[in-house]
Amino acid sequence: MPGGAEREGGRGAQTERGIYDAAVRLIYERGYHGTSQRAIADAVGLQMSSLYHYFPSKQDLLVDIMTRSMRDLISAVEQAVAQAKSYxxxxxxxxxxxxxxxxxxDRRQExxxxxSELRALEPPGRELxxxxxxxxxxxxxGILQQGMAEGVFQIPDRKIAVFMLMAMCTGVAIWYRPGGRLPLETVADxxxxxxxxxxxxxxxRPLLPGIGQDTSRSSSRERHGPPLT
Structure with a gap:
């Protein structure tokens, strides 16, 4: 795990950040398995021994990238939700x-x-x-559950709804480019x-038959289709 910044102060922190940024760029461009530690060291102008001083293995680097990014994502969204807590x-x-x-x-590469690289993680980094x-x-x-409890949302399966939101919203980073027809905030809305x-x-309207409707009141035609004559 990274430790150079703690041992060497500001200069060490700058070097560690340079390694991190180079690893993010190279893994984004080449994939985890297509990126060597040698390529990362060369990108920062370090000897391999110096790279090992900060990150003993490429797996340590990947875990650091993914945990740091995940924690930053959690923090960013929690702060956004907290600002709307009175609503x-x-x-x-x-x-x-x-x-x-x-x-x-904003942090497209990370x-x-x-x-895309969860499959490349090994235990215990993957579990983390x-x-x-x-x-x-x-x-x-939690937001969906509260909305359902308050009678605001009608969702047949909360877990599937979360998966759909993740996939739908994550995809914006693939096609969105700054300076386009709409600002990003409008796209999010x-x-x-x-x-x-x-x-x-x-x-x-209910997403599945029987969700949010009383089928016992439906007409014979709605239940069985039109007459066969």
């Missing part, structure tokens, strides 16, 4: 979605590694990152509105 679950969900999208577009990921998803699950259009109880 209802709809506005808190809007804040969470915007925080997620802003993080993934977010890409988070989403999975635990952080579960903690992050619980932010969204549109994504939120699209999700809420199916989740809000008021005027929402």
């Amino acid at each position: 209802g679950p709809e506005q808190r969900l809007r804040a969470a979605i915007q925080g997620h999208i802003l993080f993934h577009t 977010a890409f590694i988070l989403d 990152v999975v635990k952080l990921r579960d903690q992050y998803e619980q932010i969204f699950a 549109i994504y939120t509105d699209l999700f809420l259009s199916g989740a809000l109880v008021s005027g929402a």
